[in-house]
Amino acid sequence: MKHAYTWGAILAIVLASTTGDVLLSRAMKKVGDVGDLWRRRGLVTVVWHILRRPSFMLGIFMMAVAFFSLLFALSWADVSLVAPASASLTFVANAVAAKIFLHERVDHRRWIAALLVAGGVVLLAA
Numbered sequence: 346m347k348h349a350y351t352w353g354a355i356l357a358i359v360l361a362s363t364t365g366d367v368l369l370s371r372a373m374k375k376v377g378d379v380g381d382l383w384r385r386r387g388l389v390t391v392v393w394h395i396l397r398r399p400s401f402m403l404g405i406f407m408m409a410v411a412f413f414s415l416l417f418a419l420s421w422a423d424v425s426l427v428a429p430a431s432a433s434l435t436f437v438a439n440a441v442a443a444k445i446f447l448h449e450r451v452d453h454r455r456w457i458a459a460l461l462v463a464g465g466v467v468l469l470a471a
Contacts, residue, residue, distance in 0.1 A: 368404030
């Protein structure tokens with residue numbers, strides 16, 4: 346049963362982390378070039394432009410969910426399983442999410458890397 350909890354927590358980490366990454370990326374793309382904004386208007390303006398984005402706040406919340414899911418997973422399983430499995434699967438999920446939700450160009454090298462990473466997770470799970 347502990348095995349199912351561990352993989353459920355890893356799934357929660359991957360989904361929450363990927364959702365958080367997509368939301369944060371979307372928010373920051375709407376803010377624009379932070380360095381340019383900082384030079385023109387100052388730090389307070391940069392912080393204001395970032396914090397007023399609902400997708401930024403929701404992204405932070407999802408990253409917190411991922412963090413607490415990680416804590417649960419680490420209470421049930423070894424870090425040598427949880428850390429690589431969650432990081433690897435998040436890498437794969439981020440590539441898929443970037444293509445679908447952010448309409449990013451994901452080249453064939455990234456897809457090959459994602460497949461190799463997924464293969465590594467299969468070896469870890471065995």
